[in-house]
Amino acid sequence: MSRHRSLRAKVRRGIAKWPVAIVVVVVLIGLGWGAWSWIGGVLDRRAQAQAQDCNEGDSVLRVAATPSVAEAVAEVARAWSVTRPVVYDHCITIEVISTDSSAVLDGLTGTWDSGKLGERPHAWVPDSMLWANRLSALNAKLVGGAPKSIGTSPLLLAAPEAGAPVLKEFRWTDMPEVTDWQRYGPNWGRFSVAMPDPAANTASALAIQAALAGGKGPVTADTLNSDAAKASLTKLAATVPPEVPTTTREALRRLGDSATVNAAGFSVTPVSEVDLYKHNTGKEAPSKPLVGVLPVGPAPVADFPYVSLSGPEVGEAEERAAQAFREFMTEPGQQKLLAHGGLRVESTQDRPSPSPGVSWSPVTENLVAADATTTQQLSAAWASADRGGQVVTVLADVSTSMKPRLDKVKAALRGQVDRSVSGSFGLWEFARSVDGAKPYKQLVGTGPVAEKREALRRAIDGLKTFDGSQLYTSLGACYEAAHDGYVAGRVNRVLVITDGSSDGGIDLAALKSALKGKDLPVSFIAIGGEVDRAALTDIAETTGGSVSVVENEGGVEAALGQVLSTSA
Incomplete structure (x- = not known):
């Protein structure tokens, strides 16, 4: 009996294990296949749902970034693309363009050259709020939302190794x-x-x-x-x-x-x-x-602000996408990418390595930046000091429509005269019958500001309004006088401040034929929505000048600083 029981025990222990293993493997394969099918189904359903959400089609968000951070911004853009962003039923793809901030500003406020710069952007990452402020001073309607810094970079002095x-x-x-x-x-x-x-x-x-x-x-x-x-x-x-x-x-x-x-x-x-x-x-x-x-x-x-842009070239989907990408850029994971690109961010102390010549020294205190208007004034003050200063002839609109705006214009002009370190300044006014039958009058001949400061102050304070606005005739006379007084080796310009269009005198074609080329640029500060912007732009482009559009007289001072801070 004992042998029989022993035999039966041996038989039980001798049962083969491979059938059990096969069963286990088959079960696991089945479970894995089911899980994979379930995951695949979820992904398919999600893709289908997203495809259905994109019933308005694809849309490209274009971001212009200053060259020093363009690569890092592009890396963040690739991370955003992985999330398959959908905005207003548009599937969003993103394109980052490396472009100097000065070229972007000139293109946005003038004629955008897509051959040189690529397609016009929907958002912009310059290296400083200085550029956003300048854009606002030239045309505030192009700024779509409050700029937001994506990172910072302190100012250093670059020196040779020995120095x-x-x-x-x-x-x-x-x-x-x-x-x-x-x-x-x-x-x-x-x-x-x-x-x-x-x-x-x-x-x-x-x-x-x-x-x-x-x-x-x-x-x-x-x-x-x-x-x-x-x-x-x-x-x-x-x-x-x-x-x-x-x-x-x-x-x-x-x-x-x-x-x-x-x-x-x-x-x-x-x-x-x-x-x-x-x-x-x-x-x-x-x-x-x-x-x-x-x-x-x-x-x-x-401070590297992210600036959402506005205007007729920016659709609602692109505007919303630009805002969404701005928020994505400030998340900790994306901030780390920007830090690896050389910016300083609050969420990490990571620094690029190696970084020859850059020690990433701790900054104990930041300089408090000047406000937007003072920043423009500072650039203009430097322009008045550098290389002997500029030669500026101002033609001020004193037509009746300027009456509620004239005090602000006076304050802006007076401030510029007071801040000017050197250079030359002159002042004309225009309307219809300002000086007998003439629609214009030279109040102070263009000359060294240090010698004419008091005369300029008195003339500015004495500005008053008249009927009519013969802009083209007045500009033609002012331009001829400024051209005759051209000072070689300096930046010479005629600056016109106006809030309307020409209502008599010579026409635009006659004025353009009288302009003597691009050696004397004519720049405009246009106030409000009644100006003939197309005509002003035509004149400015003919002479190599610029057009700054401000919504109201409150923007004149910043626009004046911006115009006079440029070298052309």
Whole structure:
């Protein structure tokens, strides 16, 4: 019996395991297939649902970004595309265009050249609110929503490797005062800061602001009107080297190609941290990286705003998509991508590595930025100091429709006269019968502002309104006088402030035939919606000028600063 039980036990233990394994595998395969089918069904249903949500078709969101961050913005755009965004029943694809901020501003406010710039964008990432403010000053209706910073970058001084260590005590307020390297020890001769045109280069604009702030800021209109500010601007303009590069990028290239200190014709140049990082690591990186010096004291900061654009070229789907992408860019995961691209963001301390020449020094205090209007005034004040200043002849509309607007126009003109450090200024007025039968009158002949400041103030204060508005006849006379008084080697311009169209006198064709070419640009500040913008644009393009459109007289001061801060 015991043997029989033993045999039966052996038989039980000897049952084969492979049939059980097969069953388990089959069950698992079945469960896996079912799960895969379920997941696939969910994905299919989701795709079908999204396809149904895209019943308005596809739409492309185009974002223009300043070159230093265009690659990082494009990386964020790819991450957004993975989410298959749908806005207003449109499937959104996104395209990021790397374009200089000055080119975008010129295109948005003038004629957009799609051959050079690509298709017109629906959103814009310049390197500073300076550009958004300028766009608002030229045409506020093109700004679709409140700009939002996607990251920041402090301003540095880019210096050759040998020069950087001795500048560790440098302050931005030293720029107007320091003229020799011996201030810091070395006998390297003249110390000069290359300041490419601040109207087109953010780093220069921020550096000038920091030089005048005298502390944590902000620079105000009262600051600019002070004798101390005028003296500082005069000194700073005097320290600028004879041949200034047109762009910060070119200034960096010349510094990087120089074997010794001052071999570039200047000593240092201001630059944002991210721009220096890109310069030192890009395709055309110098053999020896330039070194970024963070000056002592409050640091001016480029704030890289995301600007949703508006206007007839921006549809509702693109406008909503631009806003949605803006919010996506500020999420922590996307901020990390921007940080890897060289921007500073609050959600991470990540920094690119390697980063030759850039130490990512901690910033203990930011300079408080000037407001939008003061920023424009500061650029114009610099333009009046640099290279002896501009030659500006103003033609002011004093027709009856200007009556409720005239006080603001007077204040803007008076402020510009008071802030002007050098250069020449003149004033004309026009309506219909202002000077006997003539629709225009020269109130102050164009001449050195330092000599004519009091006469200009009196003439501005005495402006009053008349009937009619013979713009074309008046502009023709003003233009001829300004052309006869043209000063070689300076920026010469005629600036017209008006709120209406021409209602008599010569016609547009006759005026254009009288204009003598593009050596004397005519720029317009057009107030309100009654102006003939097409005609003004025609005149401006014929002469190489510009048209700034402001909704009301409150925008005149900022627009005036913007126009007079440009080099053409």
